Amino acid sequence: MPSYFTSAPGKVILFGEHAVVYGKLATAGSLGLRSYALVQSRTDGALEVNLPDVQLVRSWKSADIPRQARWEGYPYPPPAMNVELLDQLTKFVDLGTQTNRSVAAIALLYLHSYLTSDDIANQGYDLSVRSDLPVGAGLGSSASYSVCLATALLKLNGHLSESLSAADQRDLVNQWAFQAEKVIHGNPSGIDNTVSTLGGAVIFKKGEKIEPLPGFQSLKFILTNTRVPRETQVLVANVRKLREKFPSVVNPMLDSINEISISCKQLFAQNGEDRAHLLSRFGDLVDVNHGMLAALGVSHPTLEKVREISSKLGLKSKLTGAGGGGCALTLVRDDMDEKTVEELKTKLGEQGFEVLEAQVGGPGAGFVTLDSVTSIAEFLSRGTADLETQTWTYFV
Numbered sequence: 001m002p003s004y005f006t007s008a009p010g011k012v013i014l015f016g017e018h019a020v021v022y023g024k025l026a027t028a029g030s031l032g033l034r035s036y037a038l039v040q041s042r043t044d045g046a047l048e049v050n051l052p053d054v055q056l057v058r059s060w061k062s063a064d065i066p067r068q069a070r071w072e073g074y075p076y077p078p079p080a081m082n083v084e085l086l087d088q089l090t091k092f093v094d095l096g097t098q099t100n101r102s103v104a105a106i107a108l109l110y111l112h113s114y115l116t117s118d119d120i121a122n123q124g125y126d127l128s129v130r131s132d133l134p135v136g137a138g139l140g141s142s143a144s145y146s147v148c149l150a151t152a153l154l155k156l157n158g159h160l161s162e163s164l165s166a167a168d169q170r171d172l173v174n175q176w177a178f179q180a181e182k183v184i185h186g187n188p189s190g191i192d193n194t195v196s197t198l199g200g201a202v203i204f205k206k207g208e209k210i211e212p213l214p215g216f217q218s219l220k221f222i223l224t225n226t227r228v229p230r231e232t233q234v235l236v237a238n239v240r241k242l243r244e245k246f247p248s249v250v251n252p253m254l255d256s257i258n259e260i261s262i263s264c265k266q267l268f269a270q271n272g273e274d275r276a277h278l279l280s281r282f283g284d285l286v287d288v289n290h291g292m293l294a295a296l297g298v299s300h301p302t303l304e305k306v307r308e309i310s311s312k313l314g315l316k317s318k319l320t321g322a323g324g325g326g327c328a329l330t331l332v333r334d335d336m337d338e339k340t341v342e343e344l345k346t347k348l349g350e351q352g353f354e355v356l357e358a359q360v361g362g363p364g365a366g367f368v369t370l371d372s373v374t375s376i377a378e379f380l381s382r383g384t385a386d387l388e389t390q391t392w393t394y395f396v
């Protein structure tokens with residue numbers, strides 16, 4: 001009766017969102033805010049899914065769920081996106097096409113279709129996911145959800161055997177989480193699931209081996225959730241349309257954003273000893289990158305409000321993630337006194353924004369093997385601090 005907790009962090013993109021979709025460099029770090037899953041096998045052939053963050057509770061007879069090919073296992077890569085299966089699953093879940101919970105359920109069943117063995121499918125299983133991240137706010141909730149799902153289903157089906165190195169296990173989790181991200185986002189670059197799987201801070205280029213950001217030093221940010229809902233898929237599509245209309249205008253902007261990530265990498269690599277200089281230059285890059293994103297049409301009046309409020313207090317902010325609402329990050333320099341930070345938080349709160357403080361650069365995906373059946377209700381009501389006291393295994 002295998003059963004597991006799995007967990008994965010959200011992410012904050014420092015520089016390079018959107019440009020990363022076109023093969024440009026981006027830098028990002030994992031967040032202290034995480035999602036958690038509980039997966040455990042049953043005996044009655046049901047697949048029971050609990051996703052409280054998107055208000056979804058469903059129980060399907062496992063035998064009724066459309067399935068096509070199974071994945072052959074390591075070292076085979078996941079097959080190309082199966083559009084026919086996606087159509088079948090969309091009809092099967094019957095929750096509308098573009099709702100939060102519809103895509104969440106389809107992503108889960110898509111991984112189920114490939115990763116679940118016939119034996120486990122016949123027995124059935126419970127899968128619940130809960131998150132400390134705001135959903136759809138630019139902090140990688142979809143990636144963190146996808147990484148939790150991939151880790152849970154790979155573990156449950158014995159695909160992460162101990163004969164594989166930690167790096168191979170991590171790659172498998174990342175590759176399958178990317179499949180789930182594709183179901184949710186359409187055309188993701190893969191940066192979000194990669195940061196969520198690996199943890200730490202990375203410099204990322206689509207399709208290339210990922211490197212930790214050399215010399216990365218922990219930075220303090222305030223994250224402001226404007227609470228304006230938006231969908232990453234829609235914003236990415238809007239930038240694509242603008243680029244198709246004006247390639248000669250937009251392409252140089254994407255190149256400039258690439259240079260921002262290179263400058264960030266150089267800052268950490270060269271200026272590690274002069275922290276004040278590093279933070280001042282980092283702040284300049286925050287400003288420039290936001291300006292370019294605004295020019296690409298992915299800012300929002302609320303994000304500009306965050307910039308206005310923070311700028312009056314001498315702080316630099318930019319949107320983070322896809323933009324169009326969602327979250328902004330504000331760099332808190334070491335020399336900022338607590339009073340100013342409190343004033344910032346108060347002013348942001350007065351606008352109805354949610355202010356989050358989180359560490360950047362913590363651990364990536366992890367799991368705990370459980371030796372007894374856990375009640376779903378208990379798992380869903382447990383505090384994060386309580387879950388974190390478990391003995392987690394990370395893929396390092």
Ligand SMILES: Nc1ncnc2c1ncn2[C@@H]1O[C@H](COP(=O)(O)OP(=O)(O)OP(=O)(O)O)[C@@H](O)[C@H]1O
Pocket residue numbers: 035051052053054099100101102103104105129130131134135136137138139140141142143145184185192230231232233320321322323
């Ligand atoms: N805890 C969760 N439970 C179930 N589904 C989730 C959860 N978190 C995210 N999702 C899925 O991810 C979707 C949100 O993804 P989206 O990419 O638009 O936002 P994000 O990942 O928070 O932001 P960004 O991609 O800009 O970082 C939701 O509609 C839902 O389908």
Ligand SMILES: C[C@@](O)(CCO)CC(=O)[O-]
Pocket residue numbers: 013016017018019020021138140185187188189190191192232236321322
């Ligand atoms: C907007 C985007 O660049 C980042 C979303 O967090 C999309 C992606 O990279 O897939």
Ligand SMILES: [Mg+2]
Pocket residue numbers: 140141142143185192232
């Ligand atoms: Mg996302």
